[in-house]
Amino acid sequence: DVDHSINVGSRVVDVNYTFLGWVDEIDQFLSNLDVLIVPSNWEGMPLNIPEGLKNETLVICSAIPGNQALVEDGITGILFEKASSVSLASKIGEVVSDIERFNELKINAKINLVSK
DSSP: OEEEEEEETTEEEEEEEOOOOOOSOHHHHHHTOSEEEEOOSSOSSOSHHHHHHHTTOEEEEEOOHHHHTTOOBTTTBEEEOTTOHHHHHHHHHHHHTOHHHHHHHHHHHHHHHHHO
16 A cells, blocks of 8 residues: 655645556446546547446546547546646546535446446
8 A cells, every 4th residue: 555645736635545456356346446547648448437437436537539438528527638647636636625526427427327
């Protein structure tokens, strides 16, 4: 486990993450996450995004064609500028500072996925 603080805009946020390697029970794993971050610079059609949406995990991903086909920015997840850590940090800061919006995005994502 890794614990430390990061600056997100004008806020300092405590973070905790663990590198797990291969995970067999993906639904169980994703349902326990707060956020799935997909920072791809290129991607065909990622499988991890629909899995995250299905499990009501907030998806924050780079704004590239494959990801944009799955995530509607600000409605079913969050898109950030490709290859920009500043954009990613800003988007994380936006959702961690507004728990109602955070929860709304997670619910919208699952509803949208199921309705397709």
